Amino acid sequence: MWRKLRKIASLRKIVLALIIVSLFGLFYSISQLTPTTFPVERQLPRLVLPPASECHNEMSNIRGFDQPLNKGNTSQTRQKILVFLRDGHTQLGRDIVTALESIRFKFNIQSGEIRNLPILIDDSKGRYALIIFEDIFMYFSLHQWNREMIDKYCLDFDVGIIYFLRGSKSRSKENDVVHNGPVGTFPLSYFNGVNLKDYQLNPQSPILRIARPGEIWQGFLPFSKNWALFKSDHSTYQPVSFVIQAGPDDVPQGNKGRKSRHRRAAVVANKDFPDAMAPDFSDKLVTVVHDTGQLDGIQRVIFGSGLTFWLHKVLFLDAISYLSHGKLVSPLERYIQIDIDDVFVGTKGNRMNADDVTALVNFQDKVRQTIPGFTFQLGFSGKFIFYGNEKETEGDRLFLKVHDRFAWFPHMWSHMQAHWFNNVTELCSYMDINARFAVRHHLNTSSHYAVAPHHAGVFPVHEQLYDCWDQIWNITTTSTEEYPHLRPDHKRRGFMYRDVKNLPRQTCGLFTHTMILDKYPGGPEALHDHINGGSLFLSFLYNQFNIFMTHLSNYGNDRLAIYTFDHAINFVRCWTNLKLLQVPPETMAKKYFDLYPDELDPVWLNPCLDKRHLEIWSTEKNCNQLPDFVVVGPQKTGTTALYWYLNMHPDVKSNLPSATTFEEVQFFSGKNYFKGLDWYMSYFPIPENNTILFEKSATYFDQAVVAKRLNALLPKKPVIAILLDPAKRAYSWYQHMRSHDDNTALQHSFYEVITAKREGSPQALISLQHRCLDPGFYAVHLDNWLEHLSAKQIIIVDGDTLKDNPVRAMQDLQEHLGFKSTIDYSKLLKYEKKKGFYCQILKSGKTKCLGKSKGRQYPEMDDQSMNYLRHYYSDANRKLLQMLQSINKPIPLWVLEQVNSQH
């Protein structure tokens, strides 16, 4: 009995103990439910793809972030690179340019044989902070005098040089030819013809900044037989990276028949190449070398191959930063935002179920360990909630339950594209339904960020989208990959329109139709390449701000998006010192435009010239409603007369008049540009067949920004500039201001105006002087036009001929413009003695002249002013003559006279 009782008692104890243990366990589990874990609602997650493994180099970050750069004097050089490229378009040349454009370093290219060096110094400042030679032998084949000039420049301005020396491919057409020999006159030799593997960075190299040593890029390095390997006895040379010789087994098999062409590489014994460079790495070969400048004071980095291998792209940026002493440096911070589009959208079977939502939350928590505060931005279209199958409906419910784990941004109520709506009220009402959906479900949309389905409406601009974004959501930030164009992707940029900041969005390689890794376009290898040093990695490398767009379906199925970003973030972490960060979209936009203020102003493009843009442009719009040519001025050269004459042609139609600036739209030059393309197009009629549209705004010619803008919107279209003796033009402007009762012009003689000292004179006087004199530096302005337009596009009209013989001027012009039918202006124009100018012959036989404000009556210019201006413009006119001759343009008689009179 006692025994029984004892047994029962001990059983009770066990049960009690079990209860206590379970309670402890429960308590422990609850206590562990910190925000970084998430209660898993359903077991059996669908994740089949393995997570990324840890880096090998956790302890090896010797210098950590922001290691000090090569110290040197940077105050005497500009932030620009001089690049010497070989003739023709080589892959390496393109890679260099793409890398520089991607990281947005400014550069000047000199290509082909170098006879004369470009100007290196102006105003005693070095024009370049770094020099790059695509081929080191270009440098050695320079005339000694030029080479010495470059060396002296580098010494005087503390400027470094990057060279590329590629093996057989760079210098000979033969493949697999073993070359070896000295590297020019440097105490350095090279050889190639060896298959290589296992790329490794030298942790001791001071060049490394973005590149983080410690990992080994294992395996065979494709095309490495062409890589040059360096040897030297001199301690000025230090290795930046190492490789080792691959054995025959390391060569990839059956790789598109490549193997058959491989000759067995002769084993290169290290002793054959006495080497002071890498005593501790005796089995290693050096393919990127740093000349520390011990010999001649010039620091150099020499790449033994091109930039095809991804790590060389990283080292290239590091070499630029190091050799320019940090003058050309990209910050280490990389801001990341990952948008998930189409939340609640998607066909049955392609949406996320509850497990996927859980996996997403858990992944977000994991990313937060690397990127503090990382939060996915979810773009929703409320209409389709609960449209999935049962499990997906559960997923939707869980999304709503854990809504506060994410940031939310509006997409469109039913994933509609903004440009389908020309009626703004209708568009806004759809947005409003989505807004009410967000309120109902407490979705946090406080980021003032939105993304338009298919980018529609953002660029090309659909005003209605901006209206409704403002009205319904108070949107301040968006992102698109369509500005200025989708491709090339490294040239995507940001812009601001109607106070909405548009950030460039990057492509991450996940598509709506890609569901699983096995079916990834190009196979899983393609995605892995993309992550491991390929385009996704390069996006992190080159862009300080990365907004990636992904889709809901990529987080269901095999959760390819989680896999992709897990591995991509890990790869960046392991191989670079880049610091991954996240800030809210508005803050990101602010940071972006603080860094790239030049991008704030949009540049309008013709939507019809980009297929993708045309697809997301309202069908009610018509690109034919744009001018076929533009008269650009300058002011007071007879532009109104020309405008009037052109309008007399039955096929030619000008823009409609403006309420404020009359016959001129003045779009490209001032504030009107920010009113957008629709505004500009509204000034043109929809042309009939054969109609030729044109615009004239005399303010365009001398405003530097116009050429770029005009050519962006109207590429290849002709522009017409009228050149009149700049002295006469200046005087005409002065008289124009007097007749407009301008106080300064009334109070000062012309001579006083043009000779006023720029220091100490009243602002109004200086301003009047500028407007009189500056447009007359025709060569300077033309030079700017020629930077953006071809010489063929520019038509020069002689202002004197236009005034004194408009019949001839108009005949010439019609021919230049290639009009199908030309008209005879002698039947339309007649010199009117009383007016002193040509006037239009009316049907009645009477004449009609331009109004009083054109062809004014005023006294002739005084001799003193005339002599002053002759001298003032003498250089400018001589340059104009040279420029017109060099671009094969007819020379106005007055230019010849002015220049000849100087002799």
Ligand SMILES: Nc1ncnc2c1ncn2[C@@H]1O[C@H](COP(=O)(O)OS(=O)(=O)O)[C@@H](OP(=O)(O)O)[C@H]1O
């Ligand atoms: N046919 C005809 N009728 C009237 N005026 C003519 C004509 N042809 C050329 N000109 C010259 O045009 C000068 C005015 O130039 P713009 O029209 O370019 O001036 S503006 O910039 O638009 O204000 C104007 O300058 P002013 O003489 O100073 O008034 C004229 O010299």
